[in-house]
Amino acid sequence: MLPELGHFALILAMLLAFLQALFGIAGPALNRERWVAATVPAVAGQFVMVATAVGCLIVSFVNFDFSVRYVAENSNSALPLFYRIAALWGAHEGSLLLWIIILALWTVAVTVGTSRLPKHFSARVLGVLGFISFGFLLFTLLTSNPFLRLEPPPPDGVDLNPLLQDPGLTFHPPVLYTGYVGLAVAFAFACAAMLEGRTDPVWARWTRPWAIAAWAFLTWGITAGSWWSYYTLGWGGYWAWDPVENASFMPWLVGTALIHSLAVTDKRGLFKSWTLLLSLVGFSLSLIGTFLVRSGVTVSVHSFAADPTRGMAILIFLCVAIGCALALYAWRAPTLRSSGGFELTARESFLLFNNILLVIAAATVFAGTIAPLIAGALGQRPLSVGAPYFRPTFLLPILPLLALLSIGIHANWKRGRVADSRRALLVTAALACAFALAVVLGAYSGQHFLAVVGLVLGAWIILSSAVDPIDRLRRRLTLSRGVLGMTLAHVGLGVAVIALSVVEPYTVERDIALGDGQSAHVGAYDFRLVGTRDIDGPNYSATRAEVVVSRNGRTITTLFPEKREYWVRQQEGTKAGIKNEYGTDLFVALGDDLGAGRWSMRAQVRPLITFLWLGPVLMALGGFCAVTDRRYRLARAAADAPQPIGPGVKERTA
């Protein structure tokens, strides 16, 4: 009964999403106030229905209802409760449902957050969001319904993929989706501004907190995914330039460009059409990413053929959504003009370069990701594109970006007056160089040119970002949340750049074969296998090794890497043994039983890798901090005033 209820709720949600889109988009256009007013109840109803559907599926999982195909395929009577709930997003159908409920949550948040904005504008935003939700609900119901029954029901389920049975994974997809889907809000704001024909840049201020929040979630989600793959997949990789990773990285790069471009539009009324375009492109890349991943086109050509309906359905929706948005843009963008001026060294110039370089980086990643598809479509020899392509081509725009950042944050709007900060810039640059040399010459063996460049740039970003905030705090002046958030995010970037510059060249990795009591030298450390024993988990059995790590004869830690065999799917999983020592990870993953008590294992010594996660976490925190800036609350309050557009803004719109 419950699955049918969930199915029915999903159908109602789709109808409500359709009404939400209709009322939201047509209501303001036809000046029908009752339609405009009806968008809010439509949002509420849609959310309740989606939540009901999700609840029904969760209850089916919790109650082991294996008559539901999705439950049977992704859980098992031995699966712990926690993972039975997380199994909701363990495969295709459920993760679409997750996508939809997260969009519904964002929509509710937007409804609350825009309640003080002009009614027609917020109705249009909700209308566009309703359209997106309608598309995904339709897609789910037609091609990927999670509520289908099995007849007769199997006695037990197939089990959740063991790789997904990890606490890290439980939180990774929801967070990442929150970021991914959050870009839809910026998309909707941009569409609403264009539908309304707004030529003033006030919508940019309204959009900013939403775009920043989505970006922060995306940052957090990508980092969590990288960390999760590092420690749970057991091979110590954190980024592989894989199509699926790229699919999340491209929206992030464009989202980063967007939050900077929004700042210029908000503060100076410039780059209006560019900011609109970035809002559209950011979410379009989310959709394209969904298409790339869902259809399976990039993983192999064959899986596309295996399920062409799903791929085609997403492709059609993608074309409709992006096509409509771009048509709207082509119609409205030419009406946008601004008369503001700025000098070469003004903040606007630096942010212009920021945008151009980030978009080039995204375009490069895009080119590398789709090149194999293009080769396939043209019937050419198959092509592979991996790290050896992405690394150099990505650094090409990113290195100048990092260098310009340190200078750019000292530039003022309109007239740069960078010269005023010349001393601070020179002193921080000198300190950064000294730091880089000390690290390369002192702490790690072997000199790498790129490591030095990265260390200098990273340290310079941190020091240079900190100068003004520290100066203001010393003079007992307040710091707005926006500036504090920006500083945190930039410092986080610097930390990540430093970590990457050290992790990449100075990681020591060796695959070793050890018998009981034998040891091997990896970097400055000795890894000694004490022994192995068999243990049982709740739904797996495992071999657990005991590996003692020592340095110069002094024992540092004991690691317990595991190789698991999950009973139901007869599938293997690894659990690496990791110990962090002063930011350096000592890592062992268990390989194969070579016979005669010998085991192969992968040992790694990764310096500073902790900071590779810490950096992006700081960036995300910075984003969340900036969202709470008073400015945005005041922007909403200002919209309540009888004259919705401030005097300053009017002048700019000439």
Next chain:
Amino acid sequence: MRARLLGPCACALALLLLAALPAHAVDTTRMPTPALEARYLTLTHEFRCPVCEDESLADSDEAYAGEIRTQIRQMLLAGQSDGQIRDYLVSRYSEFITFKPEYSLRNAWLWLAPVVLLLVGILVAVRIIRARAALVDQDVEPVEDDLIADPRMSPAGKSAVPR
């Protein structure tokens, strides 16, 4: 690397992985000298296992990948250069095997795109900045200072800030 899974739809991939989940290879091959060892590792990471989904030779557990690793090891021990080994692998298994697209006419767009985009981007930026710099003297609008946390300075805030 199996890090493919960490993408936006790790969960999505669960579906793809239902079919097969090749275990990760731990390749304990040792080369006689550290220099050869380094070259061996570089080469096995630069080429993919032809029958796997996006895994390098070094990471793949497939027997086929193991055979190609053995070939690489033997060629290294026979004193062949990296270039010779690359050419051999590409001619033997087609360009699909290398993660680094060849510098060829058909891949020219791929390799040139970042450089061309960068040049075009700089040109565009210079043109925009030139045009805007000419307007700077006519632009009399006050600009709020980011570091001043007082929102009363903001144009939109002016009308509505409660005292």
